[in-house]
Amino acid sequence: MTQDQWQGAGDRALLVLVTWFLTFATSKGWLTTSDVAQLAPAVVTIIGFAWGYWVNRPKAILQSAQALPEVKKIVSTDAAQIADADLPKVTAS
Numbered sequence: 001m002t003q004d005q006w007q008g009a010g011d012r013a014l015l016v017l018v019t020w021f022l023t024f025a026t027s028k029g030w031l032t033t034s035d036v037a038q039l040a041p042a043v044v045t046i047i048g049f050a051w052g053y054w055v056n057r058p059k060a061i062l063q064s065a066q067a068l069p070e071v072k073k074i075v076s077t078d079a080a081q082i083a084d085a086d087l088p089k090v091t092a093s
Helices: 003-027 033-067 079-085
Strands: 074-076 090-092
Touching: 003 033, 033 074
Parallel strands: 074 090
Antiparallel strands: none
């Protein structure tokens, strides 16, 4: 399986778990059934947004630093960060 397929499967599994938890909360009387239909996709979207932000954060920092005209070269010891960034000013030390 590719990384995209794993992420898709993880997304579906997360939606199932969130739906189960919200249904459990409904059975306890904490939520109404209409709340479940609205909250399940919202919770999964928020978790996905936070995960995507955190995973792509190092790359975004490198891109921001590279965009500065006074920056000539960025040296990093994190090979995975460099490979993922694909930026011309970034080199390994």
